[in-house]
Amino acid sequence: MALTKEEKEEIAQKILNSIEAKYGNIPLVNQVLAQDPDLFIPTANMAKAALESDEKKLDAKTTYLCAVAAATGLGAQHCVAAQGRHAKEAGVTKDELREAMFIGSYMAMTRAQSYAFRVLEELYKEE
Structure with a gap:
């Protein structure tokens, strides 16, 4: 039997409460x-x-380093901050975090260059 609208809203609220309890806030995207x-429920x-x-x-360290690299490459500043905090909590060093950020930004740069070049x-192939 399918869930009612009210049941879905209750599940969504429980997920939000869990996020806030674990991380101390609820990201705007989740809100x-x-x-x-x-x-929201399948995304969460x-x-x-x-x-x-x-x-x-x-x-956990590798997971959050991947998340930081991806967020950096996408230019997702709030995700970089959130995943960076999780990475630090998982024991990632400043040097490791910097390297992941560099990798993500490098991949974004080469993507942009690939399109532009x-x-x-x-434009100039016949000259």
């Missing part, structure tokens, strides 16, 4: 997504599976 429990479950599952193959070469 907004929680307004639509059909989107996926985040938990990706970052916190007991079945994960990567340890293809346009450049296309």
Whole structure:
């Protein structure tokens, strides 16, 4: 039997409460997504599976270094800060965190160059 709207809202609120209890705040993305429990609940479950599952193959340090590198490459400043805090709590050193941030920013740079340089070469290919 499908859940009622009220049941979904209750589940969403429990997830928000859990996030706040664990991290001390509720990120804006979660606050907004929680307004639509059909989107928020699976998204929150996926985040938990990706970052916190007991079945994960990567340890916490590696997981959060990956998260920081990805967030850096995407330019997601709030995610960099949040995942950086989690990484530090997992025992990541400042040097390790800096290296992950460099890798993420390098990958973003080469992506931008790849697009831009293809346009450049296309514009001047007949000259």
